[in-house]
Amino acid sequence: MGRWPWERCLIPRPVEARIQGFRDGIRSWRARGVTTLPSFIPESETVGDIPKLASEELRPGAEAVAEALNSAESHIRDPLAEWVERRNTTIAEFEKQCEVNGVAARLHTALGTSPPPEPFPVYLVPFAPTSPGVGFLSDAGGPVCAYIDCRRFTGAAFADGVLTLLGWALLARVTQGHGLVADLARRLPGTDPYTRRLRAVLAKILVEITAGELVDSSGRTRRPGVDVLGTAWRYPRLFCAAARQWRPYLDGLLPRDTALDAMAREIGGWQPRWYVDEVDASSLAADFYLLEWLTAEGDDGARRELASWTPRLAQYLAAQLDLIIGMELCHYERAHGGGNDPMAAFLALVSEQRSEIAWVEGRAELGGSRALELAEAAFDGPGGEFGGQAWAPVAATLRRYVLREISPAVLIDQCFTMQHNNGPLFDKFFDTGRVLQVLDAQAAGELGFLAEHASPAVRRRWRAHDEAKLVQHDPRWLGSAALSPPSPYTQSQAGEQTAKDAMSLRTYRIHVLDTEPGTLGCGSREEEAGLRREEDTPPLADPVATRSRRQQRSKKTKLPLTRFESVRAILRTSAGELRLDLWPDTAPYTVDNFVRLARGQRPWKDPLTNLPGVGLFYEGTSFHRRVPGFVIQAGDRSGTGANGPGYRIPDEISKTLSFDRPFLVAMANFGPSSAGSQFFITLTPAPHLDGNYAQFGEITHEASRARALRIAEEPEPVRLESVTVFTTAPAPEPVQRPAFDATPPAASLTSGVCGTDGP
Secondary structure, three states: OOOOOOOOOOOOOOOOHHHHHHHHHHHHHHOOOOOOOEOHHHHOOOOOHHHHHOOOOOHHHHHHHHHHHHHHHHHHHHHHHOOHHHHHHHHHHHHHHOOHHHHHHHHHHHHOOOOOOOOOOEEEEOOOOOOOOEEEEEEOOEEEEEEEEOOOOOHHHHHHHHHHHHHHHHHHHOOOOOHHHHHHHHHOOOOOHHHHHHHHHHHHHHHHHHHHHHOOOOOOOOOOHHHHOOHHHHOHHHHHHHHHHHHHHHOOOOOHHHHHHHHHHHHOOEOHHHHHOOOEHHHHHHHHHHHHHHHHOOOHHHHHHHHHHHHHHHHHHHHHHHHHHHHHHHHHHHOOOOOOOHHHHHHHHHHOOOHHHHHHHHHHHHOHHHHHHHHHHHHHOHHHHHOHHHOHHHHHHHHHHHOOOOOHHHHHHHHHHOEEOOEEOOOOOOEOOOHHHHHHHHHHOOHHHHHHHOOHHHHHHHHHHHHHHHHHHOHHHHOOOOOOOOOOOOOOOOOOOOHHHHHHOOOOOOHHHOOOOOOOOOOOOOOHHHHEOOOOOOOOOOOOOOOOOOOOOOOOOOOOOOOOOEEEEEEEEOOEEEEEEEOOOOOHHHHHHHHHHHHOOOOOEOOOOOOEOOOOOOOOEEEOEEEOOOEEEEOOOOOOOOOOOOOOOOOOOOOOOOOOOOOEEEEOOOOOOOOOOOEEEEOOOOHHHOOOOOEEEEOOOHHHHHHHHHHHHOOOOEEEEEEEEEEEOOOOOOOOOOOOOOOOOHHHHOOOOOEOOEO
């Protein structure tokens, strides 16, 4: 469906009305309470069987879906056929890597389940929405089968994904009172929202850890599913508590019940929100900057704590940056375009499978510094179309850290101060809402504000230092007896990472945040007493009191803008001229972008060479897409419909405009805020396009309309030989002249020379 600009789109956009019925059919099911795809879709032998297998209530939507699939067949048949061999290879690799019966028995034992009476199908598909690329299909409200993207998940990662899916499905299908979920409910009782969420997340973590341990590891570079899915990083405290007991059980060192009992004792000592809420990045930043200040003030205890904590924190942040860089490289499946140069080979490598997985393998193959150098160049080059310039400094900083050009302390400072498209770094897994406030306080020297956001241990150290300094300054005002600072907190026994570990980035240890409430680097400013769990903890009054993640949206691209009063474009094609009247008042940025590209006044990137383009952008392109009775589409120099000018422009989609008539001109896109150079001309009313595409003109010339209809009937692409644009600038705003006397002073008559516009 092209939800995001970087997803591979098999269906050209704008989407034809009949294909759009796929979305309409699914939405009709959702209105009837069906929240996932029904299982009768893959169970159908042919598309025509889909309505036959659907219930009477779902049949109208099933008919729309079937008609859409038939309409889309010509687009998707060849891409699907190319992946049949990969699917078969993946199945063979899985059966070779996992002895299915033995693995299944261990999975049932770990989860406390028994084999279901019917098999649980897992469908291998080559294209699934990212992310995560895995999901369930349902029937009667429960999961009855699953799918996994065998293009993005391969080898050990595929086996890991399949076992994770099966684990989740087994827990969803067990009877009440049995299985891992019931075991956790007995050990961690409670009905409040935080406790329920704690048990759900803990079960998810245990399933993902189990799946990873059951898969034959392909080497130290493999990134397990608990990392790929982000669970270990989003819930590091709970992950550490779970892994500490569960991995020894999986290794045969502890009985299952003993591991669960020990896990429950540890987790049950603190409030559930300690494990469920996100780590507060502003608390980590406040701890770091306040300890730096105390060290500069001569506090030896702070100096020792900072010296011990800094390398471990830097290693943790570097590992998280490494994971996020891998995630960001998912954009490049549409960017590399083939070729033998190092950049094309690198982009092909990281987009061959799921990027978080491919990045680790590519980094091991190329070497850390070389891989980061290529990632930086990719972000700054072909990634510019996807906002990559904001990520190029991140890759550069991590590369300098790997090469030991910057110290751990400098890396930490950079991590807190750098931003990407949406704001502060680490917003994928941490709460970054107050990081900028902490940075402002650090720059302004507002130590009290830093102390408010720091962990209780660092806050106590700062207060003791401050009080002792004031007492010693003037005992006549503050008392003659010096205050004794409280004893510093007992530091965690977690071992310090060596410089070699920090440089390798091969281990992804979460232990930096494996801390108790109130201690240095715990990622919370809340006092320990407020997080200690009492036996009679009352349920929360608010049934939805658990904290939810903020959805941050990318900032719009800032582009220069030239306004016009009127714009007319003449497109000279191999089939004749098309005259377009453009609408600068309705879509000023879109019209200005079209004019600049046509005149060669805006830098663009050639998708065939990945080098800066030279000359007029539209000259020599073609109408690569021609659908009689729907649209003609142009504006891609590769002629494939998959590329643009190397940048994106803001959407100017009007809610008041409709595609209610033919011969409207609009920008094509691959999803929200992804338009660049491709445009289309409608040949019929197409109201199903409303709200998705920016209209910026119309063909009113009758002869041009007839030519547009003929272009749609051409069997081969129609060449766009040149584009000539005629513009008129808007009249300047009237200048308010100051009032003056009819007879000015004599000096003003001789003080200058009149210009060509008059005195």
